[in-house]
Amino acid sequence: MIPVKFDYLAPTSVEEALSALGEHGDEAKILAGGQSLLPVLRMRLNAPEVVIDLGGISSLRGIRDDGDAIVIGAMTTHHDVRDHELVKEHVLLISKAAAEVADSQIRHRGTFGGALAHADPAGDLGAPALALGAQFVIAGAGGTRTVEADDFFVDLFETAIGDDEILTEVRIPKHTGWGAHYEKFVRVAHQWPIVAVAATVKGSIDEAKIGLTNMGSTPLRARATEAALAGASATEDGVRAAAEQAAEGTNPPSDLNGAADYRQHLARVLTGRAVLKAAGV
Amino acid sequence: MTKIELTVDGAAVSDDVEPRMLLVQYLREKLGKTGTVIGCDTSNCGACTVHLDGTSVKSCNVLAVQASGRTVTTIEGLADTAEGDLHPVQEAFRECHGLQCGFCTPGMVMQAVDLLGENPNPTEEEVRLGMEGNLCRCTGYHNIVKSVLHAAETQGAKA
Numbered sequence: 001m002i003p004v005k006f007d008y009l010a011p012t013s014v015e016e017a018l019s020a021l022g023e024h025g026d027e028a029k030i031l032a033g034g035q036s037l038l039p040v041l042r043m044r045l046n047a048p049e050v051v052i053d054l055g056g057i058s059s060l061r062g063i064r065d066d067g068d069a070i071v072i073g074a075m076t077t078h079h080d081v082r083d084h085e086l087v088k089e090h091v092l093l094i095s096k097a098a099a100e101v102a103d104s105q106i107r108h109r110g111t112f113g114g115a116l117a118h119a120d121p122a123g124d125l126g127a128p129a130l131a132l133g134a135q136f137v138i139a140g141a142g143g144t145r146t147v148e149a150d151d152f153f154v155d156l157f158e159t160a161i162g163d164d165e166i167l168t169e170v171r172i173p174k175h176t177g178w179g180a181h182y183e184k185f186v187r188v189a190h191q192w193p194i195v196a197v198a199a200t201v202k203g204s205i206d207e208a209k210i211g212l213t214n215m216g217s218t219p220l221r222a223r224a225t226e227a228a229l230a231g232a233s234a235t236e237d238g239v240r241a242a243a244e245q246a247a248e249g250t251n252p253p254s255d256l257n258g259a260a261d262y263r264q265h266l267a268r269v270l271t272g273r274a275v276l277k278a279a280g281v
Numbered sequence: 282m283t284k285i286e287l288t289v290d291g292a293a294v295s296d297d298v299e300p301r302m303l304l305v306q307y308l309r310e311k312l313g314k315t316g317t318v319i320g321c322d323t324s325n326c327g328a329c330t331v332h333l334d335g336t337s338v339k340s341c342n343v344l345a346v347q348a349s350g351r352t353v354t355t356i357e358g359l360a361d362t363a364e365g366d367l368h369p370v371q372e373a374f375r376e377c378h379g380l381q382c383g384f385c386t387p388g389m390v391m392q393a394v395d396l397l398g399e400n401p402n403p404t405e406e407e408v409r410l411g412m413e414g415n416l417c418r419c420t421g422y423h424n425i426v427k428s429v430l431h432a433a434e435t436q437g438a439k440a
Contacts, residue, residue: 001322008283008300008346031347038342039324041301051300055347079336103414104392105327108336109343189413190325 032114074113127211290358
């Protein structure tokens with residue numbers, strides 16, 4: 001199928017894009033890499049009258065070092081995020097998760113900001129962004145504001161980004177030297193995870209940060225496991241015991257891929273694996 | 282209608298297209314390049330893979346207007362000439378019989394070329410991972426992987 005007819009705008013600056021968004025309001029949809037939006041339009045699950053393509057705004061692409069944080073432009077592709085030296089050195093967990101998004105072709109087009117703004121609870125980047133305490137820089141008519149990861153993910157496909165706003169970049173506090181692993185459980189190689197766990201640890205183990213994918217309507221932190229791991233030694237038994245608490249406070253969906261209690265079981269097992277791999281055990 | 286100008290298989294083309302037109306539709310229906318096929322139409326199977334500015338994309342998941350100002354290479358423009366020559370990866374697929382019904386082959390070849398461009402000497406596992414976005418409904422993966430590894434060897438021997 002092909003999408004319903006729409007008008008196409010290709011602004012070349014964030015200001016132009018915001019003014020187009022201001023003019024068309026809810027009739028408009030933002031197109032980033034299009035790897036989630038185009039299937040939605042083709043299946044006619046959504047039929048915006050106007051599509052605003054951010055592809056021509058070069059200032060939204062790129063990765064830079066900003067002192068205590070690495071800043072990733074919203075239109076940077078998963079492929080470029082995965083391979084960037086600054087990302088690998090300072091926020092390794094992001095590189096590991098970006099490597100697991102869909103497949104090679106999709107990673108060439110799909111964007112870091114687009115995926116986070118889409119906020120699919122089964123998307124691979126929400127959990128690592130949450131675990132690392134990312135800050136989301138959002139532009140609107142009145143200027144820019146910054147939203148903490150804890151407040152960014154609101155619900156299924158819903159974020160703190162307003163209808164008249166655009167996510168421009170994501171600041172991720174440096175976790176230089178932290179081990180990291182993204183453990184993804186899928187039925188088909190390039191599909192969305194049934195459950196996935198993003199884990200990053202300092203030392204073995206001074207501190208652990210763990211994000212869960214597809215364990216609720218938003219990405220979640222495995223806080224009880226994080227607390228149990230802080231100051232613990234990274235032995236297989238110790239990590240697996242701490243991981244037993246990984247599903248606490250989660251509310252995963254039940255669907256054809258698995259019932260909620262099965263997902264909670266997966267969260268415990270995968271958390272153990274992710275932490276052990278992140279700690280290099 | 283929106284005006285687009287792009288390069289497809291070495292030739293400059295310009296057209297007025299509906300913004301909703303997919304790149305794969307444009308290639309097949311406007312330019313007659315039916316070597317690029319539509320498999321699943323849901324961006325899963327990879328049969329429609331082409332190169333956009335030198336990297337692989339699923340052309341059913343890109344709008345034609347998004348390709349404006351860019352360079353597209355399809356399976357039809359992969360070999361040096363159209364007169365029966367084959368690209369080394371196409372040659373390897375023939376040599377190793379890397380196809381059964383052949384429907385997924387254009388996409389498989391385009392993705393394999395991208396993969397070998399990034400990693401000229403992949404392991405078998407790296408080939409399987411790198412080709413994860415391409416499905417073969419005949420399940421002929423074994424010979425496809427052999428073909429990609431064979432292409433890596435022959436390209437390496439040439440270099």
